[in-house]
Amino acid sequence: MDINVCNGECNVMSVIIAVIIFLILAPLVGGLISGADRIITARMQSRVGPPVLQPFYDVLKLFGKQNLVVNKYHGDYVLCFLIFTILSGCIFFGGGNLLLAIFALIVANVFIVLAAYCSNSPYALIGADRELLQMLSAEPMLLLTAVALFQVTGSFNVSEIIKTNRMPFIYLPGVFIALTYILTIKLRKSPFDLSTSHHGHQELVKGLTTEFAGPSLAYFEIAHWYETVFMLGLVYLFFANVPILGVLVVIGVYFIEILIDNVNARFKWELMLKSAWLATLILGVGNLFLLYILSF
Amino acid sequence: MDWVTFLILFPLIPAVLLLFTKKNYEAQKWIVLISSILIIIGSIGLAVEQIGHTGGFRYISSHFTNNLVMLGDVIVALVFLYICRSLPLKKYWIPLMVVIQYGLVLYYDFAGKMPEMNRYIFLDNLAVIMALVIGIVGCLIAVYTVGYMKKYHEHHHEIPDRSHLFIATVFLFFFAMYGLVFSNSITWIYFFWEITTLCSFIMISYSKTEEAMNNAFRAVWMLLIGGLAFAMGIIYAANVCNTIDLQLLLASKKSLVLVPILFLCFAGMNKAAQYPFGGWLLGAMVAPTPSSALLHSSTMVKAGVYLVLRCSPILQDTDAGAIIALIGGLSFLAGSALAISQRNAKKVLAYSTIANLGLIILCAGIGTPFTLSAALLLIIFHAVAKALMFISVGSVDNATGSQDIEDMYGLCYNMHRMGIIMIIGISGMFLAPFGMLISKMAVIQALALRNPIFPPIVIFGGSLMLFFWTKWMGYLIAITDKKPVEYHKDIGIEWIGLWGLAGLTIISVVFYPYIGKLWIVPMYGECPLFSEGVQLTILLMLVMMILPPLTIVARRRNVVFTKPYLAGVNVEEKGEYLGSLGASRSWSFRNYYIEKYFSEKKLLNATILSSLILWILMFVMENVMS
Numbered sequence: 001m002d003i004n005v006c007n008g009e010c011n012v013m014s015v016i017i018a019v020i021i022f023l024i025l026a027p028l029v030g031g032l033i034s035g036a037d038r039i040i041t042a043r044m045q046s047r048v049g050p051p052v053l054q055p056f057y058d059v060l061k062l063f064g065k066q067n068l069v070v071n072k073y074h075g076d077y078v079l080c081f082l083i084f085t086i087l088s089g090c091i092f093f094g095g096g097n098l099l100l101a102i103f104a105l106i107v108a109n110v111f112i113v114l115a116a117y118c119s120n121s122p123y124a125l126i127g128a129d130r131e132l133l134q135m136l137s138a139e140p141m142l143l144l145t146a147v148a149l150f151q152v153t154g155s156f157n158v159s160e161i162i163k164t165n166r167m168p169f170i171y172l173p174g175v176f177i178a179l180t181y182i183l184t185i186k187l188r189k190s191p192f193d194l195s196t197s198h199h200g201h202q203e204l205v206k207g208l209t210t211e212f213a214g215p216s217l218a219y220f221e222i223a224h225w226y227e228t229v230f231m232l233g234l235v236y237l238f239f240a241n242v243p244i245l246g247v248l249v250v251i252g253v254y255f256i257e258i259l260i261d262n263v264n265a266r267f268k269w270e271l272m273l274k275s276a277w278l279a280t281l282i283l284g285v286g287n288l289f290l291l292y293i294l295s296f
Numbered sequence: 297m298d299w300v301t302f303l304i305l306f307p308l309i310p311a312v313l314l315l316f317t318k319k320n321y322e323a324q325k326w327i328v329l330i331s332s333i334l335i336i337i338g339s340i341g342l343a344v345e346q347i348g349h350t351g352g353f354r355y356i357s358s359h360f361t362n363n364l365v366m367l368g369d370v371i372v373a374l375v376f377l378y379i380c381r382s383l384p385l386k387k388y389w390i391p392l393m394v395v396i397q398y399g400l401v402l403y404y405d406f407a408g409k410m411p412e413m414n415r416y417i418f419l420d421n422l423a424v425i426m427a428l429v430i431g432i433v434g435c436l437i438a439v440y441t442v443g444y445m446k447k448y449h450e451h452h453h454e455i456p457d458r459s460h461l462f463i464a465t466v467f468l469f470f471f472a473m474y475g476l477v478f479s480n481s482i483t484w485i486y487f488f489w490e491i492t493t494l495c496s497f498i499m500i501s502y503s504k505t506e507e508a509m510n511n512a513f514r515a516v517w518m519l520l521i522g523g524l525a526f527a528m529g530i531i532y533a534a535n536v537c538n539t540i541d542l543q544l545l546l547a548s549k550k551s552l553v554l555v556p557i558l559f560l561c562f563a564g565m566n567k568a569a570q571y572p573f574g575g576w577l578l579g580a581m582v583a584p585t586p587s588s589a590l591l592h593s594s595t596m597v598k599a600g601v602y603l604v605l606r607c608s609p610i611l612q613d614t615d616a617g618a619i620i621a622l623i624g625g626l627s628f629l630a631g632s633a634l635a636i637s638q639r640n641a642k643k644v645l646a647y648s649t650i651a652n653l654g655l656i657i658l659c660a661g662i663g664t665p666f667t668l669s670a671a672l673l674l675i676i677f678h679a680v681a682k683a684l685m686f687i688s689v690g691s692v693d694n695a696t697g698s699q700d701i702e703d704m705y706g707l708c709y710n711m712h713r714m715g716i717i718m719i720i721g722i723s724g725m726f727l728a729p730f731g732m733l734i735s736k737m738a739v740i741q742a743l744a745l746r747n748p749i750f751p752p753i754v755i756f757g758g759s760l761m762l763f764f765w766t767k768w769m770g771y772l773i774a775i776t777d778k779k780p781v782e783y784h785k786d787i788g789i790e791w792i793g794l795w796g797l798a799g800l801t802i803i804s805v806v807f808y809p810y811i812g813k814l815w816i817v818p819m820y821g822e823c824p825l826f827s828e829g830v831q832l833t834i835l836l837m838l839v840m841m842i843l844p845p846l847t848i849v850a851r852r853r854n855v856v857f858t859k860p861y862l863a864g865v866n867v868e869e870k871g872e873y874l875g876s877l878g879a880s881r882s883w884s885f886r887n888y889y890i891e892k893y894f895s896e897k898k899l900l901n902a903t904i905l906s907s908l909i910l911w912i913l914m915f916v917m918e919n920v921m922s
Contacts, residue, residue: 068858071775075855080844087840091833099737100833103728107837110727110766111844117770120706120777120871121860125885128770132763133888139759140752147744147751156741157829210861281752288748 015094022093022229023086030225031055033232037258044262059221065214070119077115078216082223084108089230095159098146105142105230108223109135116208127207131195133269137276138182142234144284148175149237151291162240169238174287176238178279180253185276186231188224189257191264192272299342300354300419303427303474306334311467317460321446324463325789328442332435335470339431343424347814351420353480353543361416365487366405372490373398376516379497383513390513393520397527401486410483410534413541418480421815425672426477426602429679430470433594433797438466440687440793441586447694447786448584455503462502466590469495473595477602482533482540482560485603486526489563492596493519499587500580511579518576522566522600529559546609554918557610560603561620562911568600568653570627571907577650581642585690588642592649593683598675601653604660605671612663619914621661623907625753627654630903632760637894641689641699644764645682648725651757652678652732658750659739665820670738672816673808673825677731680804681724684797688718691787691794701768702886706776714787715772717798722772724801726758726765729837731805738825767887777871805838 035052042049051057069075088104091097109131116128150156152171153164161168169176185192196207212220232250239246267275310331317323356362373394380391404410445459472491479485493516501512533540533556537548545553569577580591591597604611604620611617631651638644652674659671692707692714693699708715724730736758743750787794804811812826824830859866864873867880875881892898 067855069855070858070860072855072857073773073775076844083840083843087837096833097830099740100728100830100837103733103737104837106762107728110762110769113766114770114773118773118775119860120775121862122883122885123861123863129767129888132766135766136759136763139762140755143740143755143758144752147740147755150741150744156744213858277756285748285752288752292748 019090019094022089026089026093026229027222027225030222030228031059033228033254034225037254040255040258041262044258055221055225059218062218062221063215067215068213069216070121070211074115074119074211075216077111077118078212078219078223081108081112081115082219082226084111085223085226085230089226089233092158092230092233095157095162098149098156098158098161099143101158101230102142102146105227106135106139108227112208112220112223116211119211121211123206123210124208127195127210130269131208133273134185134188134192134195137192137273138185141178141182141276141280141284142186144280144288145175145179145234148172148284148288148291151288158237161237164241167239167241171291172238172287174283174290176235178283178287179235179238180256181279181283182276183231183235183253184257184260185272187228187257189261191260191267193266194269194272197266299338299345300417300478303335303338303342303431304471304478306331306338307467307470307474311464311471314460314464314467319457319460321442324460325442328438328463331467332438335431336435339427343428343815346419346421346424348818349421350818351418353415354417354419355414356416357414362481365484366402368487369398369402369405369483369490372487372494373402375494376490379494379516382509387513390517390520393517393524397520397524400531401483401527404531404534405483411539411541413481413539413544415541415543416481416484417478418543419478421819422602422605422672423477425676425811425815426598427474429598429676430473430477430594432800433679433683434466434470434473434590436793436796436800437586437589437594437683437687438463438470439796440589440690440790441466443787443789443793444586444687444690444694445584451694451697452503455505458502462499462584462587465495465498466586469590469595473599476599480542482526482530482542482545485542486523486530489526489567489599490523492567492599493523496580496587496591496596499591500583502583502587505582508582511576511582514579515576518573519567521573522563525559525566526563529556529563532556532559542606546607550610550614553610554614554616557607558616558914558918561607561611564600564603564607565620565623565657566600568597568604568657569650570600570623570654570657571630571650572904572911574627574631574650574903578643578646581640581646585642585686585693588646589683589686589690592645592686593679597649597653598679601656601660601671601675604657605668608660608663608668611661616914616918617661617663619661619910619917621658621750623910624654624657624659624661625750625757626903626907626910627651628658628757629654629753629760630899632757632764633894634896634899636760636764637889637891637896638764639701639889641692641701641704641768642686644701644768645685645689648761648764649678649682651761652682655736655739655754655757658753659742662743662750664742666742666823667739669812669816669820669823669825670735670742672820673735673738673812674732676808676811677724677735677801677804680797680800681721681730681732684717684721684794684801685725687790687793687797688714688721691790692718695787701771704768705771705885706774706778707772709775710781714794717794718772719769720798720801722765722769723841726761729805729834729841730801731808734805734808734825734834738823741824771887802838805834 034055039049039052084104085108088101091101091104113128113131116124149161149168152168153161155161188196196209209220235253236246236250239249310327313327376394377391383390441463445462449457472488475488476485497512497516500515501508533545537553566573581588611620628651631647631654635644635647656671656674659667725732739754740751809826809831862873866873872880872882
C-alpha cells in the first residue's frame with residue numbers, strides 16, 4: 001500500500017519535473033534549431049547567414065515593438081495559440097496520451113486560424129483558409145501515427161511508448177516516411193508554406209500572419225519553436241528504444257527538411273492535399289495493412 | 297404509477313391540450329413550460345432510480361394494453377392512407393407500402409399468429425440514457441419552439457398559423473420516443489416506430505408549400521422502406537424464431553436470429569439516415585427549424601441508432617456487423633466531405649448529422665464494450681450540441697432572414713450572445729476537449745486494436761469535419777468594419793433553450809465521467825476513457841478554454857489600433873482602399889467550398905451506389921451462409 005502511494009507520488013513528481021524541463025528547454029532548443037536552420041539555409045544559398053542566436057534577438061526585439069492590432073480580440077487568439085501549443089507539448093513530454101496531445105495541437109492550430117479570420121484582412125483570410133487546407137492535409141497522418149505507434153507498442157501513453165523494447169521504426173517504416181512528408185506541412189516549410197508565404201515571393205503577404213505585429217508576432221514565433229520540438233519529439237518516438245539513434249535521426253530528418261525547403265518551389269494546394277493524402281493512404285495505411293497481415 | 301409509465305403516457309396530455317390552443321401564444325407557452333419541467337423531472341427521476349441496477353423487465357399479463365397497441369396500429373395505418381389521398385395516382389406505391397407492411401403485421405396480430413409474451417417493458421441503462429437525452433434535450437427544444445413559431449409566423453404571413461399543431465406534434469414525438477426505447481416487444485417498437493415517421497411527415501409538410509410536400513412524401517416513402525424491413529423482421533421472428541421478445545432474440549444463438557436482427561438494423565439505419573437513405577434528412581430542412589433540431593438530435597435519427605445499438609450484441613464478431621460498420625463509416629466519410637461544399641447552414645448541419653450517426657453505427661457494428669461506450673457518449677454529446685446548433689441557426693434566420701453561412705460573416709460582432717452560443721455549439725461539435733472530440737478519441741482508441749481499416753476512416757472523416765467547422769467558426773468571429781446592428785432584442789423565451797443547451801454542452805464535458813461511472817460502466821464494463829489520467833487532461837484543457845473569454849474581458853494596455861493591410865492606402869470609413877488610379881476600391885472575400893472535389897454532384901451518386909452494394913453484399917452473404 002505504502003509503496004503504491006509512493007509510486008503514485010513519484011510519478012506525479014516526475015511528470016511535473018518533465019513538464020517544467022520541457023517548458024524551459026523547448027523554446028531554447030526550438031530557437032537554436034531555428035537559428036541553425038537559418039545558417040544552414042544561408043550556406044546552401046552561398047550566404048554567411050545570421051548568428052545562431054538571431055531568432056532570440058528577433059523575438060526580443062519584437063517584444064519591444066508597438067503592439068499593433070487590427071481589433072481588440074485579434075492578439076488574444078495568438079496568445080491562445082501559444083498556450084495550447086505549449087499544452088500539447090506538456091501532455092506529450094509529460095508522458096500523457098498521444099492522441100490528446102495531438103488534439104491539443106489541433107486546437108492550437110484552430111486558434112491561429114481564428115486569429116487570422118478575425119482580422120478582417122483579405123490577405124490574412126486567404127492565409128487562414130490555406131492553413132485550414134494544410135491542417136486537412138496533415139492531420140490524418142498525425143493521428144494515424146498515434147494509432148500505428150499504439151499497434152506496435154500497445155499504448156497511447158508516451159511514457160509507455162518510450163519504454164518499449166522493440167523499435168517502432170522497424171515495424172513502421174512506411175508510417176515514418178509519411179510522417180516526415182507531412183512534417184514539412186506542419187513546419188510550414190517550402191514547398192508547403194502556403195499559409196505563411198513571404199512578401200516578395202508572391203501576392204500573399206505572409207499569409208495568416210499578415211496582421212500580426214510586435215508582441216503578437218513574437219508569440220507566434222515562440223509557439224512555432226514549441227511546435228517544432230513537439231513534431232521532432234514525435235519523430236524521436238520511432239527510435240525510442242535507442243535514444244542516441246533517435247537523436248541522430250531527428251537531426252537528420254530536420255536537415256532533410258531544410259534541404260527540401262531550399263530546393264523546392266511552392267506547391268499549389270491541390271497538389272499538397274493530394275500528395276499528402278496519398279502518402280497517408282499508401283505509406284501509412286498500407287503499412288498498417290501489412291502489419292495486420294503479417295501480425296507480428 | 298412508475299416513471300416509465302409516466303414518461304410514456306404523460307406527453308400525450310400536453311399533445312392533446314395543445315390542439316385547443318390555436319393562436320393562443322400564452323396558453324401554448326405555459327402548457328409547454330410546465331409539461332417540459334415535468335418530463336425533465338421524470339427522466340432524471342428514472343435515471344436516479346436506475347443507478348446501480350443493470351436491467352429489468354416489467355411484466356404485463358393482461359391483453360388489454362397489447363390490444364390497445366393493435367388498435368393503435370390500425371389507426372396509424374389509416375392515418376398514413378389518409379395522408380396519401382392527395383398523392384397522384386402514379387405514386388401508388390407509397391400507399392401500397394403502407395398496405396403491405398400493415399397488412400402483414402395486422403394479419404399476424406389478428407390471426408393470433410404472434411407468439412405470446414408478457415415481458416413488454418425492458419428497462420436498462422441504455423434506455424435510461426436515451427430517456428435522459430429525449431427528456432432534457434427534447435424539452436429544451438420544445439420550449440424554444442414556442443417562441444420560435446411565434447416569430448416564424450410574424451415573418452411568414454403566407455403560411456397559415458397552425459403552430460399549436462406543430463408543438464402538439466413535438467409532444468407526440470416524445471410519446472413515441474419514450475415508448476420506443478422502453479418497449480421490449482418488437483411489435484410495440486414497430487407501433488411507436490411508425491408514429492415517429494408520421495410525426496416527421498407532419499413537421500416537414502408544415503408550410504404546405506409544394507417543396508415541403510414533396511420533401512415530406514420523400515421522407516415518408518424512404519422511411520416506409522425501413523418500416524417494411526421492420527415488418528419483415530417481425531414476421532420472420534414470429535415465424536422462424538418463434539418469439540417477438542427482443543431480449544429473448546438477443547439472447548438466442550447468433551446464426552438463428554441474425555436475419556431478423558439484420559432486418560431491424562436495416563430499419564434502424566434507414567431511420568438514422570445512413571446511405572443510401574441520407575436524402576430524407578436533407579429534405580427535412582424545409583420544415584421550421586425546431587423540427588430539424590428535434591429530428592437531428594434527440595428523436596427520430598436517435599431512434600434509429602438506438603435500435604442498432606440494441607442489436608449490437610448479435611452483430612459483434614460477425615461479417616454482417618463488419619459490413620454495417622463499413623456502411624456507417626462510409627456515411628461518416630461522405631457526410632463530412634459533402635458538408636464542406638455546402639453554404640447553407642442547415643445543410644452543413646444535416647450532413648454532419650449523417651456523418652456523426654455513421655460514426656455511431658460504426659461503433660455499434662463493431663459491438664465491443666469499448667466501442668459501445670463510445671457510441672453512447674456520441675449519442676449524448678451529439679444530441680446536445682446539434683440541437684444547440686440548429687436552434688441558433690433558426691434564431692439567426694429569424695433575425696437576419698438568411699441561413700447562408702456567407703451572411704454570417706461577423707455574426708459575433710452583430711449578435712454577441714447568439715455568436716457566443718454558436719461558438720459553444722461548434723466547439724462542442726469538433727474541438728478538444730468538448731464532447732464530440734472526446735468521443736471521437738474514444739472511437740479511435742477502441743478501434744486501434746482491431747484492424748487497419750476503421751481507424752483511418754475515423755481519422756480522415758474527422759479531419760474533413762475539422763475543416764468545415766473551423767471555417768464556419770472563423771466566419772462567426774470575424775470583426776467587420778461595419779457598425780454592429782443589435783438583432784436579438786426580440787428573442788424571448790427562446791433564450792431558455794439556447795442558454796440551456798449551451799450550458800449543457802459545457803456541463804456534459806465536466807460530468808461525462810460521472811455519467812460513465814453511474815450508467816455506462818455497469819452496462820458495458822470499464823473503459824479507459826473514464827480513467828483519471830484522461831479525465832484530468834480533459835479538465836485541464838477545459839480550464840484552458842476559459843482563457844479566451846477571459847483574455848477578451850481583460851483590457852490590455854499599450855495596444856495601438858490599426859487598419860488591415862490592403863496593399864493600398866486604406867479608406868477609413870468604408871473599409872476600402874485606394875486603387876492605383878486613385879479611386880476607392882472595395883474588397884470582398886468568399887470562403888473555400890471546394891466544389892471541385894466535395895460537391896453533391898461529385899460524391900452523392902458514388903456514395904449511394906457503394907452503400908447499396910454493401911447492403912446487397914451483406915444480405916447475399918447471410919443467405920449463402922445460412
